[in-house]
Amino acid sequence: MNVDLQKKPAGAGCGAGAGPRVAELEAKLEKAHGRLMGMRDQLAAAEKARKDARAALGDAKKRLAAKKRDDDAALSAPPVEHDGGKVPAPEDGAAGGAEGANGEKGHMSSPAADAFEAVVPGESGNNEGPVVEEGNKTSDEEEAVSNAVADDDGKKGSPEVELLRAKLMAKDMEGYELRAKLMVIDTEVDDLKRMVTAKGTELEKLKARLMLNNELVDKLTADLMVKDAEIAALEADNADLSKMAEEAAEAARATSARAREAEHALREGAAREARLAERLRASEHAREALEAEAQRSRVQREQWRKAAEEAAAVLGGRAAGASSSSMDKRRHGPVSAGGGESEGTADKDGDEEGPSGKRKAGGAMRALSDLWKKKAQK
Template sequence: MREQLAAAEKARKDARAALVEAKKRLAAKKKGDLADHGGGKEPASSAPEASERDYAEKSYVAVAPRESAVMNKTSDGEETSNVVDDDFGDKKPSPEVETLRAKLTAKDMEVYELRARLMVIDTEVDDLRGKLVAKDTEVDELKAALMSSNELVDKLAATLLVKDAEIAALEADNADLTKTAEEAAEATAARARETEHALRESAEREARLAERLRASDHSRDALEAEAQRLRVQSEQWRKAAEEAAAVLGSGGGAVDNGVGAYVDKRRRRSGSACAGGNGGKAAKDGDDDDDEGASGKRKAGGGAMRVLSDLWKKKAQK
């Protein structure tokens, strides 16, 4: 658009120069015609030519300053020139001048239109420049925000790396703890199996001990019954011995001693039976000793025992 405007300005200047040149040629021609007709006097028949010459001279004189003013205004870009000369009344210029003036007017109108379009374009350019400045400002803000976002992303990436390292450490610790827990579980299971086995053995021992205890209780009951029977029997023997001693009188001292020894021996046997197997064995050994030590007494008191037996039978019959 600016190139078109510059071309139009140049064409207008060329048209103005051509108009001025045409006016100069016309004025020179008029002057030459006047010189040919007798030293400056005009004949009557040449009145129109004189009028045309005067018009051309006046037009040249009037148009030259106006031409320079219009060119100055055109260079400033404010207005176009006025191509109509109002100082000559009803006189008409030559066709060549009219043609040049028409071309000049057309060029001025073209320049005016181009300048108007250029002003519109300049306004649009200014708007676009404002928008571009706003966009540049927005781009700068976006760049700053992007830099902040990049910094935040870098921080988050660093934090993520730290978290990954922590997670890896925790996973390693978890693996160690899992292995330790598995080992502890295996050890606990082994101890539980051992404890269960020990409990089963203890239960079996307890069952055996309970069985032995029941057998012992049964044996003790039997021994207690036997001891009670022997106590009753020994009491009966004691009473029989006392009665025999009373019957025999003074001659029955040996019998009394024999009977007392026999009763004491029976009591020891009864006590040994109540005390258990070892006590029974000791009582048996003691009885053997008593039998060996008292063999003479038994022989001596054999008659007394027979007498006591007879008394016992008689009491039983009563």
Template structure:
């Protein structure tokens, strides 16, 4: 346990003079000075003490006062010097005691060294923590940026997928519509081909019928003169009936085409 400074300071005797000596010297000086003043202020008293010659008495009194004042000044100077010396010695003793106390207490020195080491360790740890915190903040910021970029890319990809799906849906609808139109066109073309074939056959049949009638007319006309056939002069119409005979043949051909068309339609 460290000892107190007061106990470590050496006990030494004060070199100053005793208090009663100082008081006596001061009292004597003050009394002499007072007597001098009284002698100067009251000539009656001086005359009463020395009625014969006042000048030697005054001279002796002045000399006494000067001596006392000189002694008083010396005493005061000595006291001031002693006080200064004591103060300087006290300072030196205090410094020596402090130095001696530090030298005599290695525990304090060791504790100070440990404290300095701990402070340095704390400073190093604080710097390391600041660096680690900085790195962690940078890593967190990088991760946040990467997440934001990933989210943005995912959003763009999702939008592209949606657009592609919509485009594919539109293309599918267009393809289905084109297929339906193509099928309708094919059906219409088949119908037109069938109808064209039917019309062709009907036209051929009508042409055959019409051609057969003309052949029959010519054949009957050549069969014999004066006969009652179609080609005979008796049966042939006259010139005024040529127009009526042609219209009848046309009507017969049209009726034949209508019958053929009805038969084709019923089939």
């Protein structure tokens, strides 16, 4: 009896506990299969030994039957004289006995051969049924052989037959034990088959779940690749933005520097403007002072002009008096010295006689003296 075992390879990536469990069950099944094959070999050897024992028993029975027939024929048939001697006559009986022995031998050997043939096809068939059928056939054959021996002998045979019968019974018992063990092993093999089938179903479920997980992993991998591409794009944008930010910061620093320079320039301009404003105010003050001075100068010039006109008028009058006095001096001679004093006195008196003219002349002289003093101070 062979065990049809189809090993299902555990798929890569299946559950961590299912793979070792299935491998363990397969190892147990292989071990049970080896034990079963060993038991079958032992059973075949026992069957062969039993067949040999049955053949030996048949031979012994034939010998006993032939001997018995020969004895019976020798006792029952009278001696026949032939060529001056006595020869036993029952040749037909001996031949019949031989034929009967051969027939019995064929009858005895054919069930054992049938039983042995029933064992051999059972090894290539299914695991169930042939063992029971084989046991039934063997039991029937043993009963037939025992009945035949009992019928032929009618009583216990010779010690050789009893020994062969004892050996046959021992072989039968050994065969019974081997068949019982074989049935137990068949039961274990069936249990292991059921367990392997259950584990195979569980393995298929795990494979289906693994396929679903693989699909999910593939989907997540695709999503991860998309996210990686997005991250790469964002990193590129970030690099561009960082570069732009650096450029903007550089521009801001340059702008700040220019702003500081402009502020400094503005401060300097404000300072220059303040200085210019101060100078402008000073120049305004100076201009106002110059305008006031010019106004005073115009007033003074006007006063000088009037004073000059008055002085010219006064000097013109003096010149006329001087010319008349010179004519008098030339006319009077040495009296001119005393006359000069008197003239000077007269002129002084004449000047004193005109009080308004004296005041004007004095004012003009004072104005001229003040003007000369201011020019000298400047």
